[in-house]
Amino acid sequence: MSADDRGQFVTELRARGYAVLPAPRQVELGEEAVRIDAGWRVTHDVDAEDIAVRTLTGRLRAEYELTLAGAGGGTIHLTVRPAAVQTGAEAEIDRQGYVLTVAPDRVEVAGNSPAGLFYGVQTLLQLLAGDGRRRGVLPEGVIRDWPRYQLRMIHWDTKHHRDRVETLKRYLDWTAAFKCNAICFELEDKFQYPSHPVIGAPGAFTTAQMRELVAYGLARYVQIVPNVQAPAHMCYVLKHPEFAHLRCDGSNYQSCMDAPEVRKLIFDMYDDVCEATEGVEYFHASTDEVYYAGICRKYRKPYNPTNRSLTWVDFVQAAHAHLSKKGRRVIIWAEYPLLPEHVKLLPPDILDGIIGDGGDPGFVEDENALGIRQFAYCPIQGEEKLFPNYFAYPDRDGRRTSGRLAAALEATTTGKAARGNPIGALVTAWDDAGLHNETFWLGFAAMAQGGWTPGAASIEQNVADFMDVYYGRELADMVEVYRDLQQQARFWEFCWDHRASKVRGPGYGYSAAKQPVNRTDWTLLPPGLPRLGPVDRDSGAPPDLGFTPAFTSRYERMLAELPGRLGQSDRLIGRLQANLPRARRNRYNLEVLLSLAYFVRHFLEMLSAVAAAERLLGQASAAAKAGRAAQAVGLMVRAHELIGATIDDLYATFERLKTVWEKSQFPKNAPAGGREFFHVMDDVKDHFADRRADLSYMIAPEESIALPAWRDALGEVIRSYAAAAGLPVAGLPEPPMDD
Numbered sequence: 147m148s149a150d151d152r153g154q155f156v157t158e159l160r161a162r163g164y165a166v167l168p169a170p171r172q173v174e175l176g177e178e179a180v181r182i183d184a185g186w187r188v189t190h191d192v193d194a195e196d197i198a199v200r201t202l203t204g205r206l207r208a209e210y211e212l213t214l215a216g217a218g219g220g221t222i223h224l225t226v227r228p229a230a231v232q233t234g235a236e237a238e239i240d241r242q243g244y245v246l247t248v249a250p251d252r253v254e255v256a257g258n259s260p261a262g263l264f265y266g267v268q269t270l271l272q273l274l275a276g277d278g279r280r281r282g283v284l285p286e287g288v289i290r291d292w293p294r295y296q297l298r299m300i301h302w303d304t305k306h307h308r309d310r311v312e313t314l315k316r317y318l319d320w321t322a323a324f325k326c327n328a329i330c331f332e333l334e335d336k337f338q339y340p341s342h343p344v345i346g347a348p349g350a351f352t353t354a355q356m357r358e359l360v361a362y363g364l365a366r367y368v369q370i371v372p373n374v375q376a377p378a379h380m381c382y383v384l385k386h387p388e389f390a391h392l393r394c395d396g397s398n399y400q401s402c403m404d405a406p407e408v409r410k411l412i413f414d415m416y417d418d419v420c421e422a423t424e425g426v427e428y429f430h431a432s433t434d435e436v437y438y439a440g441i442c443r444k445y446r447k448p449y450n451p452t453n454r455s456l457t458w459v460d461f462v463q464a465a466h467a468h469l470s471k472k473g474r475r476v477i478i479w480a481e482y483p484l485l486p487e488h489v490k491l492l493p494p495d496i497l498d499g500i501i502g503d504g505g506d507p508g509f510v511e512d513e514n515a516l517g518i519r520q521f522a523y524c525p526i527q528g529e530e531k532l533f534p535n536y537f538a539y540p541d542r543d544g545r546r547t548s549g550r551l552a553a554a555l556e557a558t559t560t561g562k563a564a565r566g567n568p569i570g571a572l573v574t575a576w577d578d579a580g581l582h583n584e585t586f587w588l589g590f591a592a593m594a595q596g597g598w599t600p601g602a603a604s605i606e607q608n609v610a611d612f613m614d615v616y617y618g619r620e621l622a623d624m625v626e627v628y629r630d631l632q633q634q635a636r637f638w639e640f641c642w643d644h645r646a647s648k649v650r651g652p653g654y655g656y657s658a659a660k661q662p663v664n665r666t667d668w669t670l671l672p673p674g675l676p677r678l679g680p681v682d683r684d685s686g687a688p689p690d691l692g693f694t695p696a697f698t699s700r701y702e703r704m705l706a707e708l709p710g711r712l713g714q715s716d717r718l719i720g721r722l723q724a725n726l727p728r729a730r731r732n733r734y735n736l737e738v739l740l741s742l743a744y745f746v747r748h749f750l751e752m753l754s755a756v757a758a759a760e761r762l763l764g765q766a767s768a769a770a771k772a773g774r775a776a777q778a779v780g781l782m783v784r785a786h787e788l789i790g791a792t793i794d795d796l797y798a799t800f801e802r803l804k805t806v807w808e809k810s811q812f813p814k815n816a817p818a819g820g821r822e823f824f825h826v827m828d829d830v831k832d833h834f835a836d837r838r839a840d841l842s843y844m845i846a847p848e849e850s851i852a853l854p855a856w857r858d859a860l861g862e863v864i865r866s867y868a869a870a871a872g873l874p875v876a877g878l879p880e881p882p883m884d885d
């Protein structure tokens with residue numbers, strides 16, 4: 147089958163029970179199967195320390211307990227043979243091609259180059275997982291394979307966290323396993339810039355650590371391409387008093403990009419990162435969302451669309467000139483404020499990360515004419531909370547959207563890529579919403595497929611192949627796990643009220659005009675509180691106990707959906723718990739998913755508890771009116787205890803989540819090396835994850851409900867009512883002491 151064949155429900159390999167991701171380009175299968183056992187041996191024409199040899203033998207030992215040192219069985223032979231597969235593609239693509247031949251007593255992987263051999267080994271290892279019934283069984287036949295795009299780039303965003311070095315090495319292993327060959331590493335303050343040490347956050351990556359990661363990646367044919375956010379999105383720099391004078395029009399969002407001192411600062415940072423990433427061919431100079439180029443009016447007047455675009459072009463030309471001297475090929479985001487008529491001013495060897503701005507065909511046409519190459523671009527995360535929208539879903543207004551996986555397929559097949567001349571495919575996963583990186587791998591896999599053989603496998607097969615390859619064939623119902631987790635995350639996200647934020651300051655908008663940012667906080671109304679009536683001293687009767695429900699009346703629709711969501715949560719957690727011991731690979735990923743499932747579970751139970759507390763308080767009011775004061779006190783105490791248990795569960799759940807997440811990440815923005823993280827919530831863009839410096843941003847919405855204060859206020863009502871009724875109060879903690 148050729149990858150150019152369309153309309154297939156399933157690829158031939160998948161139909162035979164095999165999971166290979168990305169799906170190979172050309173597959174010719176015979177009828178027989180070949181079993182690999184301990185009698186086989188590995189031979190090779192390449193050095194014994196070649197990464198292809200080490201990857202094959204290491205994985206065989208680790209996953210199959212096979213050393214393949216036998217003498218009486220078949221042979222797996224690894225070789226590099228130029229033109230082993232005739233691709234007809236440009237040189238950089240051709241060298242990544244390979245041919246995998248499976249015969250009864252011989253398996254050969256021949257690469258057009260060492261990189262091609264390495265990719266052929268990755269396919270062989272995936273095939274060795276078997277046909278769904280038998281492990282170590284290969285299909286007889288020939289696979290000829292090479293990529294559609296020269297570069298397949300994954301995005302690592304570290305704005306709001308820092309991964310451990312061993313975590314990133316594991317990510318590099320899986321990047322290579324999916325035949326991706328580049329990482330766009332968005333560093334911001336998670337790198338210790340030697341020329342300006344104040345910029346690097348406490349514990350940021352050192353030059354030595356970056357070199358270690360780069361070397362590890364290059365050994366696996368993965369380039370770690372640094373991305374330095376500038377001249378906008380520079381709050382990580384401009385928040386510091388030392389650089390406040392470089393702000394554009396007073397904002398710490400954007401620098402005054404024409405200023406010589408700003409240019410020197412940014413280029414110093416470029417130099418530091420280049421020094422730490424030797425051996426890498428590319429550099430992402432960002433130019434992301436430079437909304438207000440030239441607004442400071444110090445170097446270019448007047449401020450208008452033309453000069454705004456020219457200011458942007460001038461910076462790109464200067465950045466290109468500087469980085470070219472370092473031997474780097476420059477990637478940019480060619481977008482607003484760049485005007486179509488100014489595309490021709492860009493250096494022809496620059497790379498556009500997003501194939502032009504918006505839907506303006508002039509961008510792509512002019513880029514093509516100039517010889518500018520682009521990336522088939524798709525974000526698989528941007529603003530979603532907790533978990534990405536991989537699958538079709540209704541948005542907050544009930545409108546159905548197609549989901550991120552469909553967007554990835556479109557981006558690499560029928561989208562702007564079809565009009566441009568892409569050098570690669572680029573998938574981004576922005577850290578703005580603070581999602582754990584483990585939630586991104588399905589999206590990375592979708593673009594790995596799109597970058598290698600776009601359209602060769604359906605979305606549904608791509609998802610199924612990912613589950614089999616990433617976790618192992620022993621797991622069950624993982625597609626349902628992902629769908630349920632997405633739905634749970636959307637319910638959590640859509641439940642919150644958005645209210646005007648208490649965090650204020652001059653804000654910048656998204657358009658040509660400077661405008662206030664209407665920030666919002668996420669919160670819910672607290673439950674209603676009972677109201678004590680006046681005491682009738684003549685009768686000696688306890689006061690009236692009025693109550694009007696607030697929570698259940700406002701959130702009636704949300705609460706009506708709650709039983710179904712709780713049932714879904716039961717299934718989700720049950721499936722994850724069952725799959726954890728079955729996972730052959732990436733078990734930690736399932737731990738992260740489970741932490742999210744329990745996090746939402748707490749939220750569902752919190753909603754249920756608050757609604758139950760209001761029902762108890764309504765019953766207490768009725769009991770008080772009927773003269774049953776002791777019953778009224780007991781009901782209010784039960785409501786108090788219920789909310790107290792909910793508060794305790796929030797922090798217990800958060801601590802368990804934190805423990806899981808910090809297995810792969812360092813504590814978020816924690817002090818290190820005697821330094822504190824410098825956190826300023828000023829006029830930066832309203833990114834959810836940076837509203838708090840630490841991981842407690844996860845629980846900030848629930849904390850904003852102020853349930854502890856509500857519980858304390860209820861305690862005062864209970865004590866006052868009980869005292870007026872002459873009743874003791876059992877089970878109520880002492881009120882908090884005043885400072």
